[in-house]
Amino acid sequence: xxxxxxxxxxxxxxxxxxxxxxxxxxxxxxxxxxxxxxxxxxxxxxxxxxxxxxxxxxxxxxxxxxxxxxxxxxxxxxxxxxxxxxxxxxxxxxxxxxxxxxxxxxxxxxxxxxxxxxxxxxxxxxxxxxxxxxxxxxxxxxxxxxxxxxxxxxxxxxxxxxxxxxxxxxxxxxxxxxxxxxxxxxxxxxxxxxxxxxxxxxxxxxxxxxxxxxxxxxxxxxxxxxxxxxxxxxxxxxxxxxxxxxxxxxxxxxxxxxxxxxxxxxxxxxxxxxxxxxxxxxxxxxxxxxxxxxxxxxxxxxxxxxxxxxxxxxxxxxxxxxxxxxxxxxxxxxxxxxxxxxxxxxxxxxxxxxxxxxxxxxxxxxxxxxxxxxxxxxxxxxxxxxxxxxxxxxxxxxxxxxxxxxxxxxxxxxxxxxxxxxxxxxxxxxxxxxxxxxxxxxxxxxxxxxxxxxxxxxxxxxxxxxxxxxxxxxxxxxxxxxxxxxxxxxxxxxxxxxxxxxxxxxxxxxxxxxxxxxxxxxxxxxxxxxxxxxxxxxxxx
Numbered sequence: 001x002x003x004x005x006x007x008x009x010x011x012x013x014x015x016x017x018x019x020x021x022x023x024x025x026x027x028x029x030x031x032x033x034x035x036x037x038x039x040x041x042x043x044x045x046x047x048x049x050x051x052x053x054x055x056x057x058x059x060x061x062x063x064x065x066x067x068x069x070x071x072x073x074x075x076x077x078x079x080x081x082x083x084x085x086x087x088x089x090x091x092x093x094x095x096x097x098x099x100x101x102x103x104x105x106x107x108x109x110x111x112x113x114x115x116x117x118x119x120x121x122x123x124x125x126x127x128x129x130x131x132x133x134x135x136x137x138x139x140x141x142x143x144x145x146x147x148x149x150x151x152x153x154x155x156x157x158x159x160x161x162x163x164x165x166x167x168x169x170x171x172x173x174x175x176x177x178x179x180x181x182x183x184x185x186x187x188x189x190x191x192x193x194x195x196x197x198x199x200x201x202x203x204x205x206x207x208x209x210x211x212x213x214x215x216x217x218x219x220x221x222x223x224x225x226x227x228x229x230x231x232x233x234x235x236x237x238x239x240x241x242x243x244x245x246x247x248x249x250x251x252x253x254x255x256x257x258x259x260x261x262x263x264x265x266x267x268x269x270x271x272x273x274x275x276x277x278x279x280x281x282x283x284x285x286x287x288x289x290x291x292x293x294x295x296x297x298x299x300x301x302x303x304x305x306x307x308x309x310x311x312x313x314x315x316x317x318x319x320x321x322x323x324x325x326x327x328x329x330x331x332x333x334x335x336x337x338x339x340x341x342x343x344x345x346x347x348x349x350x351x352x353x354x355x356x357x358x359x360x361x362x363x364x365x366x367x368x369x370x371x372x373x374x375x376x377x378x379x380x381x382x383x384x385x386x387x388x389x390x391x392x393x394x395x396x397x398x399x400x401x402x403x404x405x406x407x408x409x410x411x412x413x414x415x416x417x418x419x420x421x422x423x424x425x426x427x428x429x430x431x432x433x434x435x436x437x438x439x440x441x442x443x444x445x446x447x448x449x450x451x452x453x454x455x456x457x458x459x460x461x462x463x464x465x466x467x468x469x470x471x472x473x474x475x476x477x478x479x480x481x482x483x484x485x486x487x488x489x490x491x492x493x494x495x496x497x498x499x500x501x502x503x504x505x506x507x508x509x510x511x512x513x514x515x516x517x518x519x520x521x522x523x524x525x526x527x528x529x530x531x532x533x534x535x536x537x538x539x540x541x
């Protein structure tokens with residue numbers, strides 16, 4: 001019984017100290033002035049600029065979601081219905097946006113669409129995309145359309161063919177068949193992927209900050225500006241409270257839609273994709289698949305290839321100068337450390353985040369799906385709330401909560417790790433819980449009937465079966481840690497500079513060459529780390 005209490009208490013203590021306590025500090029800052037007050041929130045709402053920012057945040061998230069659906073749904077149809085040469089490569093390519101740091105993608109868009117960028121040279125004029133709402137939406141679509149493709153195609157393959165056959169026998173054809181029969185059955189996946197995309201775009205920070213500028217600021221950028229530039233903590237806290245309230249509503253809708261999606265995906269019917277013959281590849285369907293594959297290929301690879309190309313060029317010629325500067329041990333006044341230190345810090349923070357967030361998520365997932373106790377619904381709600389928080393809000397909470405004794409942790413390396421853990425662990429939890437839910441409890445019961453205690457049954461039986469989800473969660477944790485900018489930037493000291501902060505500093509000083517070289521290193525570090533995490537899983541199990 002003591003072990004059970006410990007397993008329950010440890011994650012709750014961690015979440016209270018490094019999520020709820022900072023959240024309470026924000027609420028106190030924005031709602032307290034010699035008593036409870038709404039004057040700071042009302043001041044924000046009555047301000048024309050802040051109202052415009054709130055409206056734009058809604059608008060760009062909605063527009064990004066709609067365009068993401070437009071690009072993602074045809075891909076979902078192709079992956080669900082057909083098997084064709086190169087499908088595996090295309091499917092692997094769709095994982096690229098999941099693991100690419102947003103600041104690197106933002107740099108790629110600057111190199112592609114800037115006034116002196118590649119597209120400007122090709123067409124002979126400024127394309128007018130950069131530093132506008134168009135760049136923000138385009139980058140958000142880049143990140144999120146694989147979510148739509150994967151979720152919708154997964155459910156599409158599980159639609160019972162008898163429904164469509166019955167509709168065909170009654171005369172339904174083409175779009176009528178899709179609208180009346182297929183679309184309603186796809187709605188759980190469409191709604192869930194749309195809500196997830198909307199939440200990601202609503203809480204986006206690096207993309208609006210770098211590609212939109214302050215003219216197209218979102219609530220995240222507005223909070224960041226109020227705190228880091230204007231030092232106006234009351235306004236920043238009021239904005240954060242508004243954002244938290246809205247994001248909790250959106251996250252609640254997403255979790256409800258996810259429940260419907262999971263239930264719909266539980267259907268055991270799985271339709272095998274139809275192989276396309278050479279003749280069919282030359283037909284309308286084949287041309288459509290080829291065109292869509294080309295668009296996806298260019299859309300995903302062009303920003304990344306632009307960064308790689310730019311890192312090796314100067315004045316139109318080949319150079320390694322940018323890499324020489326990056327690997328130089330010399331102190332760099334732009335970010336207060338050298339680049340080698342930034343690389344080492346990113347790796348250390350990344351693997352530390354993997355370790356802590358995996359342990360935290362594993363214990364919480366086990367409690368949620370293996371134990372029954374009073375207050376379980378409340379426990380589930382408490383541990384899932386960090387999913388609705390943003391990095392900037394968390395950074396503000398840490399500034400307010402940990403800037404004085406007895407918890408004077410601001411500027412320490414472990415506070416950065418804890419911030420990364422809070423940001424990453426909900427995604428690790430989802431990866432682990434998805435696998436854990438599919439493991440039959442009877443397997444553990446059988447082990448216990450043979451003499452194993454509860455802990456040994458979990459370690460020997462359930463943990464090996466759940467290890468695939470743990471590895472996926474670990475990859476997500478590392479990707480989110482190494483790409484994190486907002487919270488880290490608000491609480492770090494120069495000696496704890498990360499790769500993303502170094503890139504952001506290079507961008508701020510318009511040094512795109514070193515920024516590109518550092519981004520390529522970030523890409524390589526991410527890839528190698530993912531391979532090591534996967535190999536570790538294979539070797540252990």
